[in-house]
Amino acid sequence: MAQDHPKVLLVEDEPAQREVLSYNLQSEGFDVVSAADGDEAMLLVEEESPDIIVLDWMLPGISGIEICRRLKSRSETRAIPVLMLSARSEEVDKVRGLETGADDYVVKPYSVLELMARVRSQLRRVRPASVGERLEFEDIVLDAETHRVTRADEPLKLGPTEFRLLSTFMEKPGRVWSREQLLDRVWGRDIYVDSRTVDVHVGRLRKALCVHGGADPLRTVRGAGYALG
Amino acid sequence: MAQDHPKVLLVEDEPAQREVLSYNLQSEGFDVVSAADGDEAMLLVEEESPDIIVLDWMLPGISGIEICRRLKSRSETRAIPVLMLSARSEEVDKVRGLETGADDYVVKPYSVLELMARVRSQLRRVRPASVGERLEFEDIVLDAETHRVTRADEPLKLGPTEFRLLSTFMEKPGRVWSREQLLDRVWGRDIYVDSRTVDVHVGRLRKALCVHGGADPLRTVRGAGYALG
DNA sequence: AGCTTTTGTGACACCAATGTAACGCTATTA
DNA sequence: TAATAGCGTTACATTGGTGTCACAAAAGCT
Numbered sequence: 001m002a003q004d005h006p007k008v009l010l011v012e013d014e015p016a017q018r019e020v021l022s023y024n025l026q027s028e029g030f031d032v033v034s035a036a037d038g039d040e041a042m043l044l045v046e047e048e049s050p051d052i053i054v055l056d057w058m059l060p061g062i063s064g065i066e067i068c069r070r071l072k073s074r075s076e077t078r079a080i081p082v083l084m085l086s087a088r089s090e091e092v093d094k095v096r097g098l099e100t101g102a103d104d105y106v107v108k109p110y111s112v113l114e115l116m117a118r119v120r121s122q123l124r125r126v127r128p129a130s131v132g133e134r135l136e137f138e139d140i141v142l143d144a145e146t147h148r149v150t151r152a153d154e155p156l157k158l159g160p161t162e163f164r165l166l167s168t169f170m171e172k173p174g175r176v177w178s179r180e181q182l183l184d185r186v187w188g189r190d191i192y193v194d195s196r197t198v199d200v201h202v203g204r205l206r207k208a209l210c211v212h213g214g215a216d217p218l219r220t221v222r223g224a225g226y227a228l229g
Numbered sequence: 230m231a232q233d234h235p236k237v238l239l240v241e242d243e244p245a246q247r248e249v250l251s252y253n254l255q256s257e258g259f260d261v262v263s264a265a266d267g268d269e270a271m272l273l274v275e276e277e278s279p280d281i282i283v284l285d286w287m288l289p290g291i292s293g294i295e296i297c298r299r300l301k302s303r304s305e306t307r308a309i310p311v312l313m314l315s316a317r318s319e320e321v322d323k324v325r326g327l328e329t330g331a332d333d334y335v336v337k338p339y340s341v342l343e344l345m346a347r348v349r350s351q352l353r354r355v356r357p358a359s360v361g362e363r364l365e366f367e368d369i370v371l372d373a374e375t376h377r378v379t380r381a382d383e384p385l386k387l388g389p390t391e392f393r394l395l396s397t398f399m400e401k402p403g404r405v406w407s408r409e410q411l412l413d414r415v416w417g418r419d420i421y422v423d424s425r426t427v428d429v430h431v432g433r434l435r436k437a438l439c440v441h442g443g444a445d446p447l448r449t450v451r452g453a454g455y456a457l458g
Numbered sequence: 459a460g461c462t463t464t465t466g467t468g469a470c471a472c473c474a475a476t477g478t479a480a481c482g483c484t485a486t487t488a
Numbered sequence: 489t490a491a492t493a494g495c496g497t498t499a500c501a502t503t504g505g506t507g508t509c510a511c512a513a514a515a516g517c518t
C-alpha cells in the first residue's frame with residue numbers, strides 16, 4: 001500500500017543545515033531521505049522515488065541546477081516537483097531556477113515555516129500524479145487517465161492492486177519481473193508483505209483478464225518471476 | 230474565448246507601479262486588465278474571467294487578503310490562481326498569505342523578471358483549464374456564464390462548491406481525479422482541508438444530480454478518486 | 459517413479475476505503 | 489437581527505479489497 005507519508009529527498013551539502021531541515025520535515029510527518037551531493041541525489045532519486053525534492057543550489061559535484069535539468073529530461077514516469085534553495089538572491093538565478101524546471105524557489109535565509117508551507121503546497125499540487133498514459137498490449141488497453149482497462153473492447157473490472165500490477169507489466173511487455181521488483185513497484189518500498197502475495201494477485205489478475213474468455217497473457221517464469229507476453 | 234494569450238488581472242493602487250507591471254506583462258504576451266482597488270478588482274474578476282490575478286497586498290478599499298478570501302468563497306468554475314505582492318517581508322505574513330489562499334507570494338521590491346517567471350509558473354500549473362462557457366455531458370448541461378446546471382432540461386440546484394466540482398469533472402469527462410487534485414482545483418491551493426471533505430461533497434453532488442431520478446453519472450475509483458462517466 | 463521445490467488458488471479473517479447522516483460554525487440573506 | 493444556506497468535520501455503517509494460510513497442482517531433480 002502506498003505510504004501515507006510523502007517522501008522528501010533533501011539535497012544539502014552542509015551537515016548542520018541538513019540536520020535542521022531533516023528534523024523539521026520529519027516532525028511535519030514526512031519521510032526524509034537526504035543526500036550530501038549531486039551524485040548521491042541522482043542515485044537516491046532512482047532508488048527511493050521521492051514525492052518531492054528539496055534541492056540546494058550550491059552543491060559539490062553535480063550542481064543543483066544540473067540535477068534539475070537531468071530530472072526534467074528523464075523520460076521517467078512522472079515529474080517529481082523540485083523546490084530549490086539558494087543563497088544567491090540575484091534575480092537572474094531565480095528566473096533561471098524556475099525556467100529550468102524548478103517548481104518553486106526559496107532564498108536563504110528562509111524561514112522554516114515558509115519552507116514547510118511551500119513543500120506542502122507543492123505536494124498537494126502533483127501528489128498522486130496520474131500519469132496520463134495509454135498502454136496497449138495485444139487486445140488489452142489500459143488508460144491511466146480514466147483508470148479503465150479493456151480487453152477486446154470489453155471493459156474489465158480490476159482492483160487497485162491488480163490495476164497497478166497490470167500497468168507495471170504493460171510498461172515493458174515481455175520483461176520478467178521478480179516478485180521483489182513487483183513488490184517495490186506495485187506495493188511500494190518499505191512495505192513488509194510476503195512475496196507469495198504477489199502470486200495471489202497475479203492469479204487474481206489472470207482471472208480478471210480471462211473473464212471474457214481470452215488466453216492467459218501472463219507468463220510464469222519458474223524461479224524468476226512473471227512477465228506479460 | 231481566445232486561448233492563446235492568458236489574461237492577467239493586475240490589482241495595484243500605485244499608478245506608476247501599475248503602469249510598469251502592465252507594460253511588462255503585455256510585452257510578455259499576456260492580456261492585461263488592471264484595477265486600482267479591491268472593489269474594481271472584484272468587479273473585473275466577474276467581467277473578465279482572468280486566468281491569474283496579480284494582487285497587491287495593500288489596497289484602498291478591500292484589502293488584498295480580503296479579496297483572496299472572497300475569491301475562494303465564490304461559486305466560480307474554478308479557483309483562479311492568485312499571486313500576492315507585498316511590502317511586508319516578515320515570515321508570518323508569507324505563511325499567512327499562502328494559507329489564506331494565495332498561490333504564490335512575492336515580496337517588494339521584487340524584480341520584474343522574477344515576477345514574470347512566477348506568473349508563468351502559476352499559469353503552467355492550471356493552464357489547461359478550460360474557460361469554457363458551456364459544458365455538456367450526456368444530459369447534463371453546465372453553463373458557466375449563468376452558473377446554471379440542468380439535467381434532462383430540469384434545472385438543478387447546486388451549492389458553489391458542488392458547482393465547481395461538477396465543472397471540474399465536466400472539463401474532462403472520464404478522467405479520474407484524485408482527492409488531492411480536486412482539492413487543488415476546486416478548493417484552491419494551500420487551503421488545508423481534510424481530503425474526506427471531497428467525499429462528502431461528491432456525495433452531495435450525486436444527490437443533487439439524481440434528484441429528478443437519473444442514474445448516478447459519477448464513478449468512484451477505489452484507491453484513486455472520482456470521475457464523471 | 460519417488461521426492462523436493464515452486465507455483466496456483468480457494469477460503470477467510472481483517473481492515474482500509476468509501477457512503478452518509480448529523481452537527482456546529484460562518485457567511486449570507488431576508 | 490433572525491433565519492437560512494453552505495461548509496468542513498466527525499462518527500458510524502458498509503463494502504469490498506488485501507494478505508495469509510493451507511493444501512493442491514505442477515515442475516524439476518535424482
